[in-house]
Amino acid sequence: MATKGIVTGIVSNLVTVKVDGPVGENELCHINLGGTMLLAEVIKVTGDLASVQVFESTRGLKNGDEVTFLGRMLEASLGPGLLSGVYDGLQNDLTTMQGVFLKRGEYTEPLDHTKLWDFRPLASAGDTVHAADWLGEVTEDWLPHKIMVPFSFQGDYTVVSLAAPGQYNIDKTIAVLRDEDGVEHNVTMCQRWPVKVAVKGYREKPRPSRIMETGVRIIDTFNPIAEGGTGFIPGPFGCGKTVLQHAIAKQGEADIVVMAACGERANEVVEIFTEYPELIDPHTGRKLMERTVIICNTSNMPVAAREASVYTAMTICEYYRAMGYRCLLLADSTSRWAQALREMSNRMEELPGQDAFPVDLSAIISNFYARAGQVVLNNGKTGAVTFIGTVSPAGGNLKEPVTESTKKAARCFYALEQNRADQKRYPAVNPVESYSKYLEYPEIQRTLEETVERGWIAKVLEAKNLVRRGKEMAEQINILGDDGVPMSYHEAFWKSELIDFAFLQQDAFDAIDSVCPMDRQKYMLDLILDICRRNFDFDDYEKCRAYFKEMINILKQMNYSEFKSEGFDNYNTSLTQLLSEHGN
């Protein structure tokens, strides 16, 4: 019999429930508000009092209202039909909801139970299988979607029977498996998994070995993120965090992109589902929406479901990873999730950590980042979840708990800087302070040297060093004045400006410049490094400035032109001409 309870206290969305039986941590319950069932999750138990966070507004709730516990944790429904979906944090399908306004207690099915899928078996009767092994597949839109042994199955199973090829809905039994005790289990095309638990069922999790191309030069060349890697983008508001994140979502080299809009603006989500059905994936030529899943819990939606939204998104990524796909998860913003944790911790009157955040914040964040990664599946194939989170530091100050905790967990750091944004130097990623740990991985270095060119890492480091040096020179020039420094300082400064304007800056709203494939990045870096390696010997810093500005202008025009088109080549010729007038 299900445990029941009654409401005994309410502070905003934290409700205290007196229970009449056993309850589990993170168990779900329904609170009956005049016939409307509000979903809530147990977050603390003291004696017979359970503290639950309600995923809806508690307006109108009274002490004495009835509560029914559901005996399960928050779960995601996993099966064919997730692609192109628009879900809320609890995986309710937002597209099938009635009316303009969200109604409390209205829950919709994440998957279509009537749609028929063309099933093809991949295993055969008598096979020994384990959790996450592939039993069959259906074609989801364009993607061969594997039907797997449910992740919750532990130990060895024997395939008793498999459905014949044919059209089935997701509730139809497509396999019967026998466990080690001889008990038979029916398997359908849909399984459920508790979102807060990491999906296992792979052979190993090796170190990442190749980069995930994004078409953004300051990432791919300067601070590449690995497939199966982790990165984060902290930045004050107005620094282009969202634009950069959307650029990665549009251009990232991944099979599946899951976007978790966690406590952010609703219009940003609208932008995705308005534009993505029209935009083309540069890697496959298909519509972007066809590879995208949106989980949205915008800032005005119930706070408690923010936490659920990032976990639901991660679980969906892990599900597709188990099919051997490369998934990219983007969460905007993990700070809102941390704030949701803070609100609850505060209402439960826990002793606060720094800035009133809960003391286990750091552990929660690093556990979450640890779910990303490249894996080798039981059948030897590989899959990956790459995770990039944004962080919204209060006051733009990176010395705050969420940024600091994330810095310990993520391997790439893309620091957005107010100063660069003020000067409209977009993307406003600080080229000196940002880093990618993956550049130091021998595995990554090896693949880069093979796929891009031998000596590539040395070139990247050379360019980085030129930028760093230019920054130092700029400081000297500012202190001592244009006349107070040797000409070589001006030259070094302008070389770094050249790299900044012609390579690091990129126009996310220009159809051509926004996507820069790796071969084009290599071409441009070679061109720019060739300029930077020359000595120009100017006798006047004014001339130096004018000369470099002209070069920058030509290089920018090249960035705006189709790669190796006539226009591009013409600019290239004028650049060569300009170079022949000066320097050696």
Next chain:
Amino acid sequence: MATKAYQRIYTKLQAITKATVSLNATGVANDELALVGGRLAQVVKTKGERITMQVFSGTEGIPTNAEVSFFGEPPTLKVSEQLSGRFFNAYGKPIDGGPEVEGEVREAGGPSVNPYKRRQPSQLIPTGIAGIDLNNTLVSGQKIPFFADPDQPYNQVMADVAMRADVDKIILGGMGLSNDDYLFFKHTFESAGALDRIVSFVNTTEEPPVERLLIPDMALTAAEYFAVDKNEKVLVLLTDMTLYADALSIVSNRMDQIPSKDSMPGSLYSDLAKIYEKAVQLPDGGSITIIAVTTLNDGDITHAIPDNTGYITEGQIFLRADSDSGCVIVDPFRSLSRLKQLVQGKKTREDHSQVMNAGVRLYADAQNAKTKQQNGFDLSDYDLRCLDYAKDYAKELLSIDVNITIEEMLDTAWRLFAKYFTPAETGIKQSFIDKYWKA
């Protein structure tokens, strides 16, 4: 909000603070309204029988034996066309001497729009102010605050924008408005002959601060009526959201909550987001655009209130006095309209976004030159040209006194570029240079 006959009256308060009272009662719902000694209060916490309420007008003079009666419902507003042209207080009661409004009772602070049912904002809201239209174009369905020090003329600029905007209804939510500013708005609306398309909810500095907490919900409930039911384009003006946030901190403080940054409640982000996210472009043509004011302390945008606001809103318009040109300008560095690319070059001329970026970048170069000058260094020829350009740019485009069309703004910018720079120095795409450069 008439009292009902069967209501139970309580007469024993267990605790009183400056903003809240607690008593033992049963059958009370969360968020429900009550009268405490004749003053409006709202349930914010229940623990067993102990009910805690925030008293909107403050608890001064409330005795422990004050009469308490519960309404059985959260705050509501009666909505109909009769709202037009009227002035109300925070409770939705007329303050203009007119009759009570008849209409359908709507819950204030109701549910959110399903994000999937929203449409992408795409209609330009021209204001005539180049600092806004050229550099930070506004779009209907957007939410954007003015960030300004208290001495900036933000209410005047906001009134100008409202009067020039092409909308069906304007709804003013005044929080802690000085009596002078209240009369200023009233006078502006009246003299523009625009009174019939304006609804005002006003809490002045003379009234208790906690009452302000009701203003945004009331204003937005009225806005949703016109936008959702009547498919109208509604512009909501909220001034001053800093005073609203201060009222939030008073209540949370009295409830012994642990404060986060700058003594603000930990839920400040969610509290503000609930208001601002009411801005929406609806599928049937109606829209709610929110222009708010967040006053700053000495330009400090890292304070929790502007900081959280900036993360929620779609940009901000930053006003500051510019000593070089002697005008109040829209700061091109700190101001931002996140939705501008939805209309720039689409609803405006193709060169809009490149001209905007070039103009601001050259202005940034002028700021660098100014720093050099202040440090006593010799200025280069380029520096000097930048400085001259900056003066013209501030006066002719950034100043809030400008009132021209967007086409004129673009032409002005091209004229200034040609006056001071070479085409290469602007860094604009060659095809636009060929077409628009005013040699």
